[in-house]
Amino acid sequence: MEWLIKFFKGSDYLVPALDIGSYSLKLVQSQRKGGKYKVKIYGKKEYREQVFAGTELVDEFELINSIKELYNELSVKDKDVIIHVPLSACFYSVISIPSSKDPEEAVIDYMKSIISPEEFAQVNIDYKVLPISIEKGTVDIAVAAVRKDFLDIRTKIAKQAGLRPVVIDIEPAAINNQFYLNNPGKTVSPVCLVDIGASFTKVIVSFGGYPYITRNVELGGQAINEHLQREFMLSSQDVELLKRGEQVKDITYDEAFNVIKKVLRKIATEIMWTIDNFKDRFNLEVEAIYLYGGSAKLKGIVDFLGELSGLEVNRGDPLGFSGIFGNEEYAVASGLSIRYKGDKDAKI
Numbered sequence: 001m002e003w004l005i006k007f008f009k010g011s012d013y014l015v016p017a018l019d020i021g022s023y024s025l026k027l028v029q030s031q032r033k034g035g036k037y038k039v040k041i042y043g044k045k046e047y048r049e050q051v052f053a054g055t056e057l058v059d060e061f062e063l064i065n066s067i068k069e070l071y072n073e074l075s076v077k078d079k080d081v082i083i084h085v086p087l088s089a090c091f092y093s094v095i096s097i098p099s100s101k102d103p104e105e106a107v108i109d110y111m112k113s114i115i116s117p118e119e120f121a122q123v124n125i126d127y128k129v130l131p132i133s134i135e136k137g138t139v140d141i142a143v144a145a146v147r148k149d150f151l152d153i154r155t156k157i158a159k160q161a162g163l164r165p166v167v168i169d170i171e172p173a174a175i176n177n178q179f180y181l182n183n184p185g186k187t188v189s190p191v192c193l194v195d196i197g198a199s200f201t202k203v204i205v206s207f208g209g210y211p212y213i214t215r216n217v218e219l220g221g222q223a224i225n226e227h228l229q230r231e232f233m234l235s236s237q238d239v240e241l242l243k244r245g246e247q248v249k250d251i252t253y254d255e256a257f258n259v260i261k262k263v264l265r266k267i268a269t270e271i272m273w274t275i276d277n278f279k280d281r282f283n284l285e286v287e288a289i290y291l292y293g294g295s296a297k298l299k300g301i302v303d304f305l306g307e308l309s310g311l312e313v314n315r316g317d318p319l320g321f322s323g324i325f326g327n328e329e330y331a332v333a334s335g336l337s338i339r340y341k342g343d344k345d346a347k348i
Contacts, residue, residue: 013031014030014040015340016028016076016082017081017336018333018336019333019336020067021332023047023222025066025070026330027044038322039319039324042327043074044329045066047063047066057153057157060157063157064160068162071162079164081165082168083167083168083169083336084168084171085150087171087172089147090145090170091145092173092211094142095107095141096139096140097141098138098139103127103139107141115145122147122149124145124147125144126144128142130208134207134282134283151168155168167340171202172214173211173335174333175292175335176204176209176335177335177339178332178335178338179191179290179316181334181338187207187208187209189207189287190207190287191287192205192289192290192311193205193292193331194293195296196221196267196295199218199220200216200218200219201220202216203216203217203270205274205278212278213274215273215274217266217270219263219266219267221293223263224243225239228259232259242256243260260298264305268308288312289314290313290316291314292329296329297315302314318330318333
């Protein structure tokens with residue numbers, strides 16, 4: 001009867017959104033009524049085996065089975081799905097052009113200036129003329145590029161799991177969109193959104209409702225785990241307990257956090273570099289940082305990054321729009337969940 005529900009609800013019916021992460025899957029299905037959104041279903045599943053090594057898919061069978069199992073556990077029947085391209089596998093930038101210049105011509109010229117003709121033929125390029133511009137007399141254009149072979153692989157995985165991808169969005173857009181869904185009044189000042197995932201940390205500076213600057217950092221929760229394992233000779237299970245604030249083998253969380261700080265300092269350096277880059281390009285100051293991802297839950301991380309950056313630092317609430325709090329790892333799935341088939345803003 002799912003098709004009948006879609007028929008009567010029309011564009012208000014939102015299909016499930018699946019975040020295929022390097023360590024786990026996250027699914028969110030939202031519902032929309034009268035312009036307001038509410039979470040209908042959400043859940044996650046960690047892989048039993050290593051599925052990704054960096055950006056490389058190393059266990060396709062485990063990934064497909066995990067997707068099927070998550071759908072069964074959450075009793076999701078809808079086969080339409082929204083998926084994404086991680087920041088590590090896409091290019092995103094905002095360019096400013098004179099208002100007299102043709103946007104499509106400007107985008108093609110820009111992309112041809114930074115990649116070879118061979119690479120140009122291997123990517124899908126899309127752009128959006130933003131309704132805002134930072135400098136007078138110019139037009140700001142968001143440009144996204146994704147390798148065609150990556151899209152083919154990601155689409156094939158979804159189909160082998162029995163799903164039908166109807167929207168493929170890019171990660172920075174998803175993280176950005178969930179932020180403004182939860183904080184609609186924050187468009188007037190630039191913000192820095194930091195998603196500390198298992199393998200990568202994604203840094204996005206957004207302004208006026210749109211992502212402007214992005215940076216992908218090859219450090220995340222796994223790097224924190226490896227530092228703790230080496231320092232204290234612990235198992236992966238003990239490390240997870242320690243990160244949750246529990247004392248393990250006479251090791252206190254305070255001792256563990258001194259080790260965690262080593263990774264956080266490196267991440268903070270990349271965050272500040274991204275913020276400074278935005279300021280240099282657009283002459284605007286970022287006022288606050290919002291943290292997402294599993295490592296955003298770490299005790300002490302907000303105060304520590306606040307001291308290092310000198311900025312206001314907060315934990316984000318991706319599902320806060322529905323009154324669900326403390327789920328920082330759902331940033332991507334939350335942002336994807338408000339997209340719909342035919343949504344031109346989400347098209348690659």
